[in-house]
Amino acid sequence: MSSAPGVNYLNEKSGLWSWLTTLDHKRIGIMYMISVLSFFAIGGAFAMLIRWELFGAGKNIVDAATYNQFMTFHGAIMTFMVIIPGVPAFLGNFFLPLMIGAKDVAFPRVNLLSWYCLMVGAAISFWSLFYHGADTGWTFYTPYSIQTDNGTTWLVAGAFVMGFSSILTGLNFIVTVHKLRAPGMTFFRMPLFIWGLYSTAVIQVLATPVLGITLLLLIAERTMNIGIFDPAMGGDPVLFQHFFWFYSHPAVYIMILPAMGIISELITCYSKKTIFGYRAIAWSSIGIAAVSFFVWGHHMFVSGQSEVAGIVFSFLTMLVGVPTAIKTFNWVATLYKGSIEFSAPMLFALGFIFLFTIGGVTGIMLAVTAVDVHFHDTYFVVAHFHYVMVGGTLMAITGGIYHWLPKMFGKMYNEGVARFSFVLIFIGFNVTFFPQFVLGAMGMPRRYYDYLPAFEPLNKVSSLGAWTIGVGFLFALYVVVDCILRGKKAPDNPWGAKTLEWQTSSPPPHENFTTQPVVTGGPYEYR
Amino acid sequence: MSTANTTEYHHHTAHHFDSADAEYRASKLGLWVFLMTEILMFGGLFVGYIIYHQKMPETFAAGSKFLDWKLGSLNTVILIFSSLTMALSIYYAQIGKKAMVLYNLYITFFCGVGFMVVKSIEYSHKIHDGLLPGSLFHHAAEAGSAGVAHLPIYFSFYFVMTGLHGSHVLVGMGLIAWLIVRAHKGHFGPQYYTPLECVGLFWHLVDLIWIYLFPLLYLVG
């Protein structure tokens, strides 16, 4: 199936139907891109509304019940529909086969099915809006989630179906990495993005089923009142939290590990230098993935969990800090004696290190039991995980999109606007979330519709920052759309990168490579 | 059944695999990864079950008295036998006896039917007696003086675990029906039996889960 010159995966077939039934991982990646970006717009709109409501004390735009819905949908959309599928299913789908020199993922039909699972799951989630929405927060803590009288069941069912999407993607990636690497592509010649995706896939496969059963039990709880998590029937609500966090803590690493992989790619490419400590970074991905299963109780220090469990979980959480620190130091060391270009993707990568470092050290603070007692469920936690999830994952996704746009669409993006979007997002982000650390230290609890007057000035600052981020992402969206519609034709390897995806044409042909690539060295041989 | 006489079926290896063997190995790895997810999903339930069993042993002892261990044993025998026939169908595919593949698949399928029939007999008894999960529970044992606290929770576990398992049996039966159709067309032989092997693994896992469910629910009291 060698293709004629000028024929690529985008123009080889046309029509909506050819997209909806495609088995090409690149097209499925693009479909994920469109859906994830749309969900991001919806989740982002909820964020803007939340910050509008919190602009001043008391009621600003909506009542408490509606605010709780905003908060719930913002959380649920951003976790289940944006960050979890964001890196693996969108960028991973497109680039995993390309970067290991494969023609496709191992199971293209399963890959397409995973996209439909996400779509159907999202549709079911939004269906809850016809039943007065949902107001439980994305964590669905029992017994409130059992008692509340609205469409929570639909949202839970949607998350359940979206779980399948995540599992199927992970399954596909594990098999693809094991079985479809190009000749010569040993495990330790794989790009670090692949290591990130691989360890993520392991978590997706091992943790998501537990979320599935937990949500299934919650649905049974709401429809038949089975009582397993309901204290009124003799059940234990804290056990729900164990089950929930057994998935949801590793899920945090589903969100961040592949983002770290992107950063390794960007740092090496834009400093034209081999990565410092390749094996340490690769192993730390696996290490983080493994240890992530042992630390979930740090979400529960004040939940009524026993003191012993709290201390054990605190200790284990410290262990996860070490591989994370290793990665950060190695990225910084990679810059040493490099040739650093301040292009937009690199700015996002450096922004990532900046914000992720702050997110990381505050994470250590939260892992210390005695200090977490004060910070738990305050804005300090909100700020911390936004620093990691937005400052980390979303910065990495945005940088990754810019970096790979030429490969995906064969066109160059507008560098100036892209850099401007970085400036807006970066400044807006810090203006939004740094004050929230202070608010949390002052004692402002999270998920609050209204707050004491003392918290008002910083909340105002935070809201202003949030709108700046919003504008920044609009500019980023403009860059993407402008690139697709009007971009100048891109060369095959505009950045001089060494990884395999840049060794084929832009955009790649249907089967990725016209001749089977053979790998003879490491991924970052900038000599 | 004249499947052996039809022209030899040739399976097309998907374009992104180097060889039929690479595809076979990838499929099996994929299936095993899928089985891992199944183990963790059921495992979550088992973990919950064991935790509650430790917390309220009297409740679980009293609850298991309401189950009929004879029907449970019958279903265990049926499922293990079906596992055998499933394994044999692969064996006969490997040595090229296509008719025997079909016979064994049919037996496996009807074992599944038998399992579901027994299961539905059990369910209808429970429903009739009001031994139902959670707030649907309305059996006298809860209210009576000899009643045990939280008995509905036992039946919540019983119905959720056997229900989820039963739905897996149904899915497995659907897959076996699909295998039967393909076997009729003569698709399986020594060169190509990946679907048999994969569905087989799934079916054995369903059996495996029942091997644990049976003593936990019916016997341990």
Place this chain on the structure above:
Amino acid sequence: MSGPNEHHIVPLKTFLGVFATLMFLTVMTVVVAQFHFGAWNTVVAMAIASLKAFFVLAYFMHLKYDDKVFLVGFLLSIFFLIVMYFFSVLDISTRPVLNGIL
């Protein structure tokens, strides 16, 4: 690389032997349940179930002959289940008596 032809074929006798063993163990587990060993009943029942699981896994599911990656995957999932159980119970069993209302 070996073609599908060279995949290990388990002899028929092995399958029948495994089936007989499984039947025997099923009878065992029912018989043993009639005795009262207290808490040991669960342990014995689980031990027999695990023995049965071993035979199903090793022979019916070919784990004994197949790529060891499958075995690693299987053990990994069991390991994480144990982790889940262990830490949940670690909490529940060490809660102060004050909390023992449940």
Place this chain on the structure above:
Amino acid sequence: MMWWLLMQSAQANTFMPPAATDIAERVNSLYGFLLWASFISCVLVIGGFIYFAFKYKRRSENDKTAYISHNNFLEFLWSFVPFLIFMAVFVWGWAIYSQMRTFPEDALEVHVQAQKWSWSFEYKNGRKSSGELLIPVNTPIKLVMTSSDVLHSFYVPAFRAKQDVVPGRYTALWFKPKYKGEYQIFCTEYCGEQHSGMLAKLKVVSREEFDDWLANDPYKGLAMEEVGQKIYTARCAICHHTNDQKLVGPGFGGLFGREETLQGGEKVMVDENYLRESIMNPNAKIVAGYPSGQMPTFAGQLSEQEITGVIEYIKTLK
């Protein structure tokens, strides 16, 4: 010397409310250390990469870069040093955490009942109060807490004390306030619509004042509707206006004597019996347009005197 200075400034409650217990002060020291350690690491990492980024800025397209694959010593160093710091703060945190969890024998016990969306407190002698927890200064206080509906969490920032309140079991919390004054109580576990309104005051007073208060009948010399008004402010106002505006539940203004349509289409007259039933068994008769399950029962929480008081108070609202 430098270090001492740093520690001193860090202990000055960086952003946190003033510490009002010994344990809170210990948390502050640890927090101060963490802040400085974090600040220094951020300066090292962020400063480091900004320095590198500018020093090794790309000069030309043909820049040659050094090929440095790894350095075992450095990598060991920056794995091991963070590990040591993490272990240090873990142990330090553990020490304080176990003090938080070790309850003094001689503590004054107060029973805390949480429900949507109010806090109520009961003392050993049967004295109750809602919306305000009064305790004596310099005395260890142990709160034994439970919830009658969903999860809540009891949080006093000034004491660095927080504990979830779980239905179906008791959880506990202790503190020993050092200074007299008024402190804020928050609910920090999401509990529904009025979660952010589930606040209460904690008043630390002198021992004498506390003993006086404890022995006092809170309703002495009050008319029935005045008793009702007190209860209204502490327990009802979060969901019910005094006018006829809907909040979570219906406003009380003009409610008495009105005819309402129930969810099933049935009509009901709002009289003493309906009001009493709605307080004791709120989900029995829900007026159309309101969700069920929002209001918790007050059975067993309000005395006869208080229930009658609330009904009388509602009668006065026109």
